[in-house]
Amino acid sequence: MxxxxxxxxxxxxxxxxxxxxxxxxxxxxxxxxxxxxxxxxxxxxxxxxxxxxxxxxxxxxxxxxxxxxxxxxxxxxxxxxxxxxxxxxxxxxxxxxxxxxxxxxxxxxxxxxxxxxxxxxxxxxxxxxxxxxxxxxxxxxxxxxxxxxxxxxxxxxxxxxxxxxxxxxxxxxxxxxxxxxxxxxxxxxxxxxxxxxxxxxxxxxxxxxxxxxxxxxxxxxxxxxxNINNSINSSYAAASAIHPDQAKGLAKSAIIDSVKAHMVADVPVGTFLSAGLDSATITGLAQELASESVSAITLAFEEFNGRSLDEAPVAREIASRLGVNHQVVTSSMSEVEAELAMFLEAMDQPTIDGINTWLVSKAAKANGLKVVLSGLGGDEMLGGYNTFETIPQTLNKLSPYNSSPAINGLFFHIHSFIAKNFKKLNPNNSDYLNMSRNITSAYQIHKGLFMPWEISNIIDRDILKAGLAKLSEASSFESIDDIESDFGKIVALESKKYMRNQLLRDTDWIGMAHSLEIRVPLVDHILLSNLVGFAATGKLGNKKEILPQSLAVKLEDHIVNRPKTGFTIPIWRWLNQSPAFSSWKKNKYLTNENIIPNKRWAYCVLEQFPAVRNHLK
Missing domain, CATH: 3.60.20.10 (Aminohydrolase, N-terminal nucleophile (Ntn) domain)
Structure with missing residues (x-):
């Protein structure tokens, strides 16, 4: 690297x-x-x-x-x-x-x-x-x-x-x-x-x-x-003719093969270990394939101690079961605030994510690692995110109304007024009908940050108008129109938009800021072609359960069936209590009690880029 x-x-x-x-x-x-x-x-x-x-x-x-x-x-x-x-x-x-x-x-x-x-x-x-x-x-x-x-x-x-x-x-x-x-x-x-x-x-x-x-x-x-669209379609077509029992065997072999490929190095390879199935599977397979004990790093926060968001207890249990050399690194709010200045200074482009990756990467480097494996990519390929359920449900529920241009037009003209003047209403829901016409627009309302009608409350209208006019430059790379299955379309959206533009980009600059190579065995184009078709045709069981089934060691049911929590950080504490991140309070729109912390954090991030400060409201 x-x-x-x-x-x-x-x-x-x-x-x-x-x-x-x-x-x-x-x-x-x-x-x-x-x-x-x-x-x-x-x-x-x-x-x-x-x-x-x-x-x-x-x-x-x-x-x-x-x-x-x-x-x-x-x-x-x-x-x-x-x-x-x-x-x-x-x-x-x-x-x-x-x-x-x-x-x-x-x-x-x-x-x-x-x-x-x-x-x-x-x-x-x-x-x-x-x-x-x-x-x-x-x-x-x-x-x-x-x-x-x-x-x-x-x-x-x-x-x-x-x-x-x-x-x-x-x-x-x-x-x-x-x-x-x-x-x-x-x-x-x-x-x-x-x-x-x-x-x-x-x-x-x-x-x-x-x-x-x-x-x-x-x-x-x-x-x-x-082209990921072509790969998804090809995998879907090939998977249709394969029996589910055979599909699971092929999927397990493909997962093991990808982890094995990502172990190639002339230095020790460690892992990031959370309480999730992705990192547990990657860590377990890495240990099975390694000749020595694998080092696994878990990030915890003092603020989550004793709460369901604390992944450390489950991660310890997983590590013990897998037999890896495990270390939990616990951060406090004060320690994180000390790191935020360095994090923001190193930030290559604006992002609302990444501080968790920064902290765990720093811990891995401190433990002498140059290469780690991450479980990133499992949710995007195997349907782990709730978008794989909520988007189809939304489209099915609202499809009768979406056929009416008059109803859509009415909602389109009143959403900005509702979002701006009714403090008890979540702005993301103010144009729910109009934003649920197809999978792409429904994805915007489920995974987007600011809704289009909110942005005029954040930046000057002239730069907003110029920006919207030029956004089409990115649209051709994100199109999903030629993908045959709805599941495949959501895989592509999650992979192209959220994973590539945010998770992978942040993983690169953050890992490299700590001279750490972060490898992602579940983000592999060969694995995708072998696996996503089985997932799209429902032949791998429920969501990501195929991942732990690839291990020689069986994980306990309460680990496999644990509700997804994500890699969470106590960002609301920093925004509300740290003077360094209170700039959002000068914007009246962001003081709406229903505005999510990520939107306030985005405003604070933009303030770190001098060239854009004059355009912020």
Whole structure:
């Protein structure tokens, strides 16, 4: 796991690479790679790569980057892990390729040398890389199917810049700091910014499952090589012909196979362990597959002690049953407040989530871990969220009314007045009928942050209008219209919007802020193709019960059937009691007693970004 960055001059721009800019960008990502640093500038002076290294595979200097082929025709800077690199290496060796190292980076170079850009279809892992093809004078930038690892870029006036974080690009002092209105509106709608937007007009994120090629003349080709919609449909079709008993056996094997793949490392691999089935299963399988005791870290809060929200007692019981080396790290409100300043300073883009991941990542790093497995992804793939039940129920209940344009129009015109003037009404419910026309709009009301009609109470109308007009840029990547099953549509929405734009993005920048690689075995495109069809056809039982069934050790029924609580933090205490987070109180709309804490927290987060403060009401 690493930090990557670089500059490519194209289209006749031959002013020469500014090495200092590359170094400023690279070294702003020191925590992403404290084990080493590299810089390379091409002989022609038009291409430059930077790299910060967190050594996980091939710990010697043979794994240092940027890396080049011995022939000098290819150069790469790579962030991530290729879990099937050993299998790919053996296949390439059988075809005559010779390797100098055991690194997955060198496998990428040789695989591209063998089959070109189609190499991405053979990779299993999380990755973002930039590869310079000197023979064809073009740059290839690629991102993994799910978008676990990000790569951000700016392309202006013949200069293409890229980096692993938005803040890193800004550190080079060459990016315009104008706020993107669409990104600001997206954040208020969802609590995160939708791809390919970023908070800054001049920066985009390469969409998940895409490859961008740009040649010396500046000609670009953006190619999508993996589409979650297609994978869901294919899995659904294949699962329809398989008996439920056989389906469960295949599902268990697929889950074990994914965890095994994610254990590939030259350093110890630990886990995050909560009281949930996802992390318990990942931790248990990791222990079954490991030759030594696995270290598992649980986060607890003093404020939850003795309450149902306290996951520590159940986590201890799970850890004892699984036989892992377990540590519970307990945080208090005062300790968390001391961390919040560092958390907000490191925040790459605005988000309403992540402080829990920050605290448990810090604990994992303090315990000497460089790699941990997380249970993220199980709810999205197996229907663990309540949206898989509430959205279909809502649509069925309101479908007779949604056929009437007159009724919908009436609700549309009165919702803003109701939300603004009736303090006892939850604003999210004020246009319930109009927002329940289809799965996508119903998902907005169940999982959205601010409703569209609320945003004018938070930011200036001019920036709201400009933002709404440009939001369509993200809509094509989030479309679910071609997915056949309703279950599959909700899987895609949860995966594309909540998981990718928030959970995975926060996991990346937060883990890297602590020089910690967080792997997600349940976010794997091969596992999805093998599993989601069975889940959509109801052949895996109730929600996520297939997960603990994959373990050799049986978990007790009260653990398996424990109600889902989520990874909760006492955010309301901080908002109400800490002077540092009371800025929301100046906005009259946010003092509505029915406004949820996350909305107030979102306002406080935006206040940390100077360029947007003048637009806040």
């Amino acid at each position: 690493c930090g990557i960055n670089g500059i490519f001059l194209h289209g006749g721009n031959n002013h020469g690479i500014n090495a200092n800019e590359i170094l400023l960008t690279r070294d702003s990502m020191y925590n992403r790679g404290p084990d080493g640093a590299g810089l390379w500038i091409s002989d022609c002076g038009n291409v430059g790569f930077g790299h910060r290294r967190l050594a996980i595979i091939e710990l010697s200097e043979l794994g240092a980057q940027p890396m080049h082929t011995s022939e000098g025709d290819l150069s790469i800077t790579f962030n991530g892990e290729i879990y099937n690199h050993n299998e790919l290496r053996k296949d390439l060796e059988s075809k005559g390729f010779v390797f100098r190292s055991h690194s997955d980076t060198e496998v990428l170079l040789r695989l591209y040398q063998h089959i070109g850009v189609e190499m991405v279809n053979q990779l299993r892992g999380m990755f973002a890389f930039a590869l310079w093809d000197n023979r064809n004078k073009k740059l290839i930038v690629a991102r993994d199917p799910y978008g676990i690892k990000p790569v951000y870029y700016s392309n202006r006036n013949g200069v293409f810049r890229f980096a692993s974080q938005v803040q890193a690009l800004l550190a080079g002092n060459a990016i315009d700091l104008s706020i993107n209105p669409a990104a600001l509106v997206s954040f208020l709608l969802w609590g995160s910014i939708s791809e390919p937007l970023t908070f800054y007009e001049d920066i985009k994120v390469l969409p998940a499952g895409h490859v961008l090629e740009i040649d010396y003349l500046g000609r670009q080709r953006l190619h999508q090589y993996w």
